Amino acid sequence: MASASPSSFKAARMEQFPRCLRRTPAILPQKLNLSQSQSWRWRWNSSACTTAARSNNNAPHPSNSIPVPVVAPSRSASASRVKRHTISVFVGDESGIINRIAGVISRRGYNIESLAVGLNKDKALFTIVVSGTEKVLQQVVEQLNKLVHVWKVEDLSREPQVERELMLVKLHADPSTRAEIMWLVDIFRAKTVDISENLLTIEVTASMRHLFLQSLLL
Amino acid sequence: MAATHAAAAANLTFSFKCSYHPSPFLSPKPPTNQDFPLHFPAKSNPSPLRIISSAISKPQSPTTTTSSITPAGTHDTFISRFAVDEPRKGSDVLVEALEREGVTTVFAYPGGASMEIHQALTRSTIIRNVLPRHEQGGVFAAEGYARASGRPGVCIATSGPGATNLVSGLADALLDSIPIVAITGQVPRRMIGTDAFQETPIVEVTRSITKHNYLVLDVEDIPRVVREAFYLASSGRPGPVLIDIPKDIQQQLVVPNWNQPIRLPGYVARLPKLPDEKHLEQIVRLVSEAKKPVLYVGGGCLNSSEELRRLVELTGIPVASTLMGLGAYPCNDDLSLQMLGMHGTVYANYAVDKCDLLLAFGVRFDDRVTGKLEAFASRAKIVHIDIDAAEIGKNKQPHVSVCADMKPALEGMNKLLEERGNKLKLDFSAWRQELQEQKVKHPLTFKTFGDAIPPQYAIKVLDELTDGNAIISTGVGQHQMWAAQFYKYKRPRQWLTSGGLGAMGFGLPAAMGAVVARPDAVVVDIDGDGSFIMNVQELATINVENLPVKIMLLNNQHLGMVVQWEDRFYKANRAHTYLGNPSKESEIFPNMLKFAEACGIPAARVTKKEELREAIQKMLDTPGPYLLDVIVPHQEHVLPMIPSGGAFSDTINEGDGRSQF
Numbered sequence: 001m002a003s004a005s006p007s008s009f010k011a012a013r014m015e016q017f018p019r020c021l022r023r024t025p026a027i028l029p030q031k032l033n034l035s036q037s038q039s040w041r042w043r044w045n046s047s048a049c050t051t052a053a054r055s056n057n058n059a060p061h062p063s064n065s066i067p068v069p070v071v072a073p074s075r076s077a078s079a080s081r082v083k084r085h086t087i088s089v090f091v092g093d094e095s096g097i098i099n100r101i102a103g104v105i106s107r108r109g110y111n112i113e114s115l116a117v118g119l120n121k122d123k124a125l126f127t128i129v130v131s132g133t134e135k136v137l138q139q140v141v142e143q144l145n146k147l148v149h150v151w152k153v154e155d156l157s158r159e160p161q162v163e164r165e166l167m168l169v170k171l172h173a174d175p176s177t178r179a180e181i182m183w184l185v186d187i188f189r190a191k192t193v194d195i196s197e198n199l200l201t202i203e204v205t206a207s208m209r210h211l212f213l214q215s216l217l218l
Numbered sequence: 219m220a221a222t223h224a225a226a227a228a229n230l231t232f233s234f235k236c237s238y239h240p241s242p243f244l245s246p247k248p249p250t251n252q253d254f255p256l257h258f259p260a261k262s263n264p265s266p267l268r269i270i271s272s273a274i275s276k277p278q279s280p281t282t283t284t285s286s287i288t289p290a291g292t293h294d295t296f297i298s299r300f301a302v303d304e305p306r307k308g309s310d311v312l313v314e315a316l317e318r319e320g321v322t323t324v325f326a327y328p329g330g331a332s333m334e335i336h337q338a339l340t341r342s343t344i345i346r347n348v349l350p351r352h353e354q355g356g357v358f359a360a361e362g363y364a365r366a367s368g369r370p371g372v373c374i375a376t377s378g379p380g381a382t383n384l385v386s387g388l389a390d391a392l393l394d395s396i397p398i399v400a401i402t403g404q405v406p407r408r409m410i411g412t413d414a415f416q417e418t419p420i421v422e423v424t425r426s427i428t429k430h431n432y433l434v435l436d437v438e439d440i441p442r443v444v445r446e447a448f449y450l451a452s453s454g455r456p457g458p459v460l461i462d463i464p465k466d467i468q469q470q471l472v473v474p475n476w477n478q479p480i481r482l483p484g485y486v487a488r489l490p491k492l493p494d495e496k497h498l499e500q501i502v503r504l505v506s507e508a509k510k511p512v513l514y515v516g517g518g519c520l521n522s523s524e525e526l527r528r529l530v531e532l533t534g535i536p537v538a539s540t541l542m543g544l545g546a547y548p549c550n551d552d553l554s555l556q557m558l559g560m561h562g563t564v565y566a567n568y569a570v571d572k573c574d575l576l577l578a579f580g581v582r583f584d585d586r587v588t589g590k591l592e593a594f595a596s597r598a599k600i601v602h603i604d605i606d607a608a609e610i611g612k613n614k615q616p617h618v619s620v621c622a623d624m625k626p627a628l629e630g631m632n633k634l635l636e637e638r639g640n641k642l643k644l645d646f647s648a649w650r651q652e653l654q655e656q657k658v659k660h661p662l663t664f665k666t667f668g669d670a671i672p673p674q675y676a677i678k679v680l681d682e683l684t685d686g687n688a689i690i691s692t693g694v695g696q697h698q699m700w701a702a703q704f705y706k707y708k709r710p711r712q713w714l715t716s717g718g719l720g721a722m723g724f725g726l727p728a729a730m731g732a733v734v735a736r737p738d739a740v741v742v743d744i745d746g747d748g749s750f751i752m753n754v755q756e757l758a759t760i761n762v763e764n765l766p767v768k769i770m771l772l773n774n775q776h777l778g779m780v781v782q783w784e785d786r787f788y789k790a791n792r793a794h795t796y797l798g799n800p801s802k803e804s805e806i807f808p809n810m811l812k813f814a815e816a817c818g819i820p821a822a823r824v825t826k827k828e829e830l831r832e833a834i835q836k837m838l839d840t841p842g843p844y845l846l847d848v849i850v851p852h853q854e855h856v857l858p859m860i861p862s863g864g865a866f867s868d869t870i871n872e873g874d875g876r877s878q879f
Contacts, residue, residue: 092484095433100425107426135611142608148430148450151484 084113085137086156089126092149093119101126101150104143110136127156166205168193173200299341308437309338309468312401315444317344318476321372323363323734324348325356329376330416331403334468336374348734348763351755353380355727357387358753361396362731365714366689366739368521370397370451371731377403378416381462382423386721389427391458393718394542395517397451398458399444400428406466407435421462429457437470442478449480454489455606490605493622498630500618501577501601506642508575508599510649511535514558514587517542517717518580518604518624520710525628526579532635533644535577536653538566540587542717543580545707550686555653556662559587561699561856564660564869569653570595571866578602580624583613584718585862593865603627660871662703664854669826673697673772673850677704677744679831680770683838688712688740691728693749694720696778699856701744723752726769730756733765740768740838747773748797750810757817760843768837769845771810774852782855785875806849814845821845 091097098117105112105128113129130140137155144153173181178200185192185202194201296318300306312335316324326347328336339347350356353375360371375384381402391398405414421433430450432443440463447459505511513535519526523546530537530553537547538558549556558566570576576598581587588594591614602609602616603624610619620627635642664674677700680688686706691714692698698715707713714732716724729743750771760767775798784790799807806823814821820840824833830848837846853875860869873879 092481096421096425099422103426139608139612142612145488146606146608148482148485151487 080133080135082131082133083157084129084131085140086161087126087128087130087137087141087144088154088156089128089144089150090152090154091124091126091147092151093122093124094149097124097149098126100147101128101144104147105130105140108139108143110140123151164205166203169202169204171200171202172198174198299343303473305471305473307334307338307468308440308463308470308472309334310341311437311440311472311474312444312463312468313338313342313345314474315441316372317342319444319448320369321345324372324374325350325359325363325731326374327351327353327356327376327380329378329380329403331377331405331465332374332380332401332468333376333403334465335401335403335463348730348765349759350727350730351758352753353383354386354723355730355753355756355759357384357398357400358390358721358724358727359731359734359756360398360400361387361391361724362691362714362728363735364391364396364398364731365728366711366732367735368711369735370399370448370456372399372401374401375403376416377405377420377465378418380416381420382418384460385424385427386719388424388458388460390716390719390721390724392427392429394716395456396458397456399447399451400458400460402460402462403468404433404462404464407464408466410464420460424460427458428460429455431460431462433462434464434467437467437472438475440467441474441476442480445478446480446482449482450485454485490607490621490623493603493620493627493630495630495634497618497620498627498634501620502631502634502638502642504575504599504601504618505533505535505577506644509646510569510573510652511575511577511646512555512569512573512598513537513547514540514570514576514578514581515543515546516540516579516581519543519546519628520580522625522628523547523710525625525632528632529628529635532632532639534646534650536569536646536650538562538569540581540584540717541702541715544702544713545710546580548708549706550708553650555657557702559584560589560860560862561703561858562587563662563703564858564871565653565656567858567860567866567869568656568660570598572652573598576600578604578616579628580604582606582609585613588613589860589868590863590865593867660858665874666827667851669828670851671824671827671830671848673774673848673854674700674704675827676770676772676830676834676848676850677701679834680742680744681705683831683834684740684742688742689714689729689732689736691715691725691732691741691743693725693745693752694722694779695746695749696774696782696854696856697744697746697749697772699779700772703856705744722749725749726753726756726760726767729767729769730760730763730765733760733767741766742768742770744770744772746778747771747775747810748777751797751808754813757813757819757843757845761818764842766841767843769843770834770837771845771847772850773806773810773847774850774854775806776852778852778854779856781852781875782859785855786859786870786873786879787861789879790875806847810845810847819843819845821847823847823849825849 089101091101102112102115110130110132113131116127118125130137132140141153141155144150171181181200182192188204190202190204192200193203298314300310300314322344323346324339326332326336326339327350336347339345348359350359353373356373356375360373362371363369364371373384373387375381384400384402388398388400390396402420404410404420405417409417421431424431432447434440434443443461447461451457451459513530515526515537517540520543526547530547534553536553536555538555539546540559541557544557547554555566555569556563558570573595574597576595578600580603582604583594594614599618600614600616602619603622604610605621605623607621610616610621664672666672666675673696681704686708689712690701690705692701694716702713702715714728725743725745729741732739732741750769759765775796777795777797780795781792784792784795799805811821811823820842821844822833822836824830824846833846837844855874858869858871860866
């Protein structure tokens with residue numbers, strides 16, 4: 001809903017696990033968040049800033065250990081809050097690599113929310129969404145780094161991102177309802193990609209929370 | 219040809235040179251095949267039983283032991299049995315690849331899918347096979363070999379059940395970071411996935427219990443895969459690597475290309491670099507500011523025992539060791555607090571509890587050491603140096619951390635301390651005095667009842683008679699804890715035990731592997747009756763291969779450690795922990811001496827305390843393998859004990875099975 005107020009976007013974003021995501025028949029969610037996330041971070045300033053500050057103050061990253069002021073590490077509330085993190089893993093291809101990566105994460109008891117793989121001739125890029133606290137994410141990144149064929153692991157949730165979700169909806173649409181459906185499709189700037197006698201296939205691309213359409217259609 | 223090291227470096231697709239930053243305080247070393255060569259005691263390779271036809275391979279062995287794990291030298295000067303373009307079977311290529319890595323002994327048990335490899339081994343003049351009687355014995359023996367020598371141990375098994383019998387050993391090697399290369403046969407490629415005879419997807423099964431594993435699908439890959447496997451097993455944080463080779467590839471004829479570079483760019487780039495001097499300076503500064511520092515050392519320090527000793531000499535900081543780190547600092551020294559943790563000494567746990575600076579070197583803050591994490595070293599600043607970045611901050615968040623190999627880190631710190639020692643004026647004598655009082659107040663003790671042999675006393679006598687120089691391997695349980703407490707280890711790689719996994723049946727096969735690795739050392743397996751009988755079949759091996767393993771069996775007819783927990787926490791309710799014969803409780807069952815007799819090994823039993831010393835001396839004096847069955851009471855408890863999840867204040871230091879709880 002392009003005309004929806006910004007506050008409803010924020011409200012949707014503030015939900016940790018929006019319901020629309022669970023019902024999404026998305027095929028390969030490509031998550032790239034727009035600058036909305038930056039403004040979101042400013043609104044949530046206190047907790048976000050504490051998180052950033054804390055991660056600089058501690059010495060969790062030994063490979064680039066900045067000499068650390070010797071202070072006992074404090075766990076702020078944000079550090080133990082469960083968040084969704086997006087990790088990108090770049091690997092050299094090998095048979096069974098998907099299994100390996102999924103195995104590393106689940107062996108430690110962490111949950112993969114979604115996994116997307118892009119394959120090149122002999123390299124692959126995984127985009128994994130894991131939910132957990134900062135500490136969990138740190139462990140996941142370190143364990144993935146231990147895998148032999150992994151070239152690089154990055155935590156994308158810290159960067160400004162553009163995130164999109166693609167939804168393909170197949171609807172039962174006989175001639176009587178078709179017109180209404182196509183009017184709705186127009187409003188949401190979705191596209192009709194296929195029509196048959198009583199089936200209609202619609203494609204919607206939007207940033208994640210923009211999926212009121214589905215609830216309306218169903 | 220160019221210098222062997224340079225040639226080896228050029229072989230790698232990603233040059234090491236850009237990732238190697240020679241620090242100003244270390245004399246630059248030529249880049250080797252890996253950044254961090256393992257150093258081991260200067261014991262020579264065991265001479266193989268077969269006559270070595272090529273004189274080249276002998277002098278290569280010392281190179282292997284002192285400089286790098288994958289000896290670049292062997293690759294260039296190796297003389298092959300085959301002509302350069304003579305096609306040979308994949309199994310011959312595999313065996314030659316092992317020879318090129320400097321392997322002289324394997325622990326292989328044949329089967330349908332690995333027969334070709336065994337046939338090829340008979341054609342090898344360099345590699346000797348020690349035939350275990352169970353694949354688990356083979357993989358534990360490979361572990362004992364690796365733990366005692368520092369070189370990767372090699373074991374070979376067939377497909378299906380043979381491969382699955384390796385699982386315990388691989389899990390143990392992963393948890394304790396031991397370099398092992400396990401090779402398994404597999405059904406032919408066209409039959410993979412069809413539930414063929416003796417087929418198991420061992421790569422899938424062992425994915426999470428190995429550092430890395432390979433399924434070879436092309437015979438041309440064998441030289442590269444073997445090279446990569448050895449490199450992975452021994453570099454960075456060591457671990458087990460499994461290579462699965464289908465039978466048709468073993469039989470396929472090929473002309474191998476020995477010059478294939480290894481393809482591990484990401485891994486090599488992520489190997490820890492040399493520690494930054496700034497961080498080491500910070501650590502030295504913390505040491506100078508501390509009043510009560512403690513060194514908490516573990517398995518990561520086993521290769522840097524000299525540097526650790528020098529550090530303690532320069533600073534005077536007392537040393538508490540984990541189970542895996544015993545021997546890194548000599549246990550009979552004044553500054554050694556011996557073991558800490560659940561069954562560690564009271565003074566070691568006291569020191570860690572009261573310290574204000576905890577130097578955690580080569581440890582992973584395991585739950586057996588820390589107990590309740592919040593209460594562990596709660597007053598201290600924590601400095602954590604480890605080669606594995608994932609361990610840092612995993613359990614306990616350190617204040618200063620360095621991800622590096624211990625050897626260069628300790629060398630750097632020693633250099634800094636030598637430069638500034640006079641200015642720093644480190645004096646921890648008050649702290650050491652405090653700990654000395656604790657040592658006097660709460661020493662490790664045991665009680666004697668009549669003429670029954672206290673198991674702790676048996677180990678003490680063994681310590682005296684071997685002068686603390688024997689290699690000790692153990693099973694798991696009470697005898698393991700007593701062997702850790704009462705035997706004073708002076709050097710690293712003397713103490714072989716299953717720490718992280720706690721696999722019973724580890725003792726005897728590991729002792730076998732240790733004898734193969736260090737034939738001139740006295741090797742004693744301190745075992746319990748439960749653990750011994752799990753791999754008793756290896757008695758046959760030690761007789762036939764003439765491996766002089768001395769087995770001191772602390773026989774209490776029970777599963778001791780579980781009995782202890784039953785006594786303390788379950789009101790002495792015996793739940794399947796009696797290992798004797800319930801209908802004839804006064805007899806020793808099973809009669810272990812008969813097992814030894816069946817395998818042609820001399821054996822004796824001792825029940826009285828007065829006869830013990832003589833019996834142990836006889837065991838040590840008799841050449842060849844020997845079994846000594848020491849009957850001990852089952853009411854003994856391992857003390858002190860901190861129950862799991864407990865803090866130092868929960869230490870239990872009294873009582874045994876004779877009292878009520």
